Amino acid sequence: MQKGAPVADIHSPVLDAEQRARNYWFLDGLPNLVTGMVLLLMGFALLAGQMKPERPLLVGVSLVAVVLYLTFALRIRQVVEWLKARITYPRTGYTAPPYLTEDSALSPGRKRRAWVLIGFMVGVILVTRFVESRWICLAVGLLAGVSLWLAIRKSEKVSWIDLLTFPVVGSCLTVFPVAPRDRLPFFVLGAGLALALSGTLRLVQYLRRNPAPSA
Amino acid sequence: MTPDLQKLASLDRVIHEPARLMIMTVLFATKESDFLYLQRECGLTQGNLSSHLVRLEEAGYVAIEKTFKGRYPLTICRLTRSGREAFEEYVYKMRVVSSSIS
Numbered sequence: 001m002q003k004g005a006p007v008a009d010i011h012s013p014v015l016d017a018e019q020r021a022r023n024y025w026f027l028d029g030l031p032n033l034v035t036g037m038v039l040l041l042m043g044f045a046l047l048a049g050q051m052k053p054e055r056p057l058l059v060g061v062s063l064v065a066v067v068l069y070l071t072f073a074l075r076i077r078q079v080v081e082w083l084k085a086r087i088t089y090p091r092t093g094y095t096a097p098p099y100l101t102e103d104s105a106l107s108p109g110r111k112r113r114a115w116v117l118i119g120f121m122v123g124v125i126l127v128t129r130f131v132e133s134r135w136i137c138l139a140v141g142l143l144a145g146v147s148l149w150l151a152i153r154k155s156e157k158v159s160w161i162d163l164l165t166f167p168v169v170g171s172c173l174t175v176f177p178v179a180p181r182d183r184l185p186f187f188v189l190g191a192g193l194a195l196a197l198s199g200t201l202r203l204v205q206y207l208r209r210n211p212a213p214s215a
Numbered sequence: 216m217t218p219d220l221q222k223l224a225s226l227d228r229v230i231h232e233p234a235r236l237m238i239m240t241v242l243f244a245t246k247e248s249d250f251l252y253l254q255r256e257c258g259l260t261q262g263n264l265s266s267h268l269v270r271l272e273e274a275g276y277v278a279i280e281k282t283f284k285g286r287y288p289l290t291i292c293r294l295t296r297s298g299r300e301a302f303e304e305y306v307y308k309m310r311v312v313s314s315s316i317s
Contacts, residue, residue, distance in 0.1 A: 017244035020256070085285030093252030094289055095245045 022098045028088045029202025032195045034072070034080050039192030041069035046185035087203075091210040120147065128183040134174050137183060141170015144187075161201075165194035220315055222308045229274045230305045234259055235267050239302050242277065242294045250290040268292060276301055 025031060048062030072079065081097075088094075124140055144166035169190030173183055230239055237257040241248060248256075254264050271277040276298030280291045294302070 013240050014244045017241050017256070021241075021245040021248075024252075082285065085287055089249070089251075089284055089289065090287050093255055094249040094284060094291070095252045096247045 021095045024092075024095055025097050027092075027202075028084070028206040029199040029204075030083050030087065031080050031199070033199030033203060034076055034083070036192045036194070036196030036199055038069065038072045038076055039188055039195060041065055041072055041192075043185045043189030043192055045069045046188060047182065050181055050185070087207075090213055120144075124184070124187070128187070129180055132180060134177040137170045137173035137177075138167075139170070140187075141166045141168070141173070144170070159198040159202075161194050161198040165190050220312060222312050226308055227301055227305050229270065229276065230301060232267070234263065235271060238264070238267055238271065238292075239276065239294070239298070239305075242292060243299065243302050247291050247293040250292065253292060271298070274298075274301075 044065040045062075048065050084094075124144065127136055128140055145163055148166065149163050166187070169187055172190075173186055178186060230236055234257065237259075238253060241253060241256050250261075250264065250268075253259075253268075254261065257264065259267070268277060268279060272279055275295060278293050278295050280293075282289050282291055
């Protein structure tokens, strides 16, 4: 055994504390809720970009969706921190969020996973945009659901809502077909809705378990 | 007594106390945590945690900073460089001792 060897070990209390701190970030559902809202806005922005609205009101609404999406997407971390400072920290305390405790440089494994994810997203965009058959939506939905399950199955915080989203959206797009160009926005909207829903449920549970401290 | 076992006598007594060991472990694992988070993680009372933090701060192992996140006041605690080194040293000695016992 070498002095200065990593303290973190299997069954180490340090690793356990690290894991608990990482899970704490997601405990209140706020990151899921805000990410879900961003995806919903992105879906609306994508749909709005494809519409040719004739009424000025529709043009205004689509512009607002695009501006809100860009604002939220660029400031997502600050929005989550702002909400946590008012909801979470007074109730259960503050610990450094995972992006502050982890090394900024991505490990080779993470880089590989990121590239696989990007490749998968590009594949989904191309397939859903250019393949006419509506059954492709079901196939993509099932594949996305299985991939998501494989990616997050070890996480304690995996929710059945997150896992069922893509298969359900894929099934809906198969039963009620839309134009190929509208498929991707609907997938994004479905993912956003699911994340926002699972985040809201988690937030409600968290607020019930941790009432506001008395002044 | 074996030299390995003699390391028991040289264990850092500031860290060796169970409550302080819990605090050091949580702070080693997280970059920084506030008083309430530490209290919940370690299951200590306010007074108990406060006195142990003062002891660790006096030893130069923990830095305490009072700040705000939004309007919520936070007492942020983090390990200093010497605190981190002392904790690693403590874990190393405990491993040597436990492997010589078992």
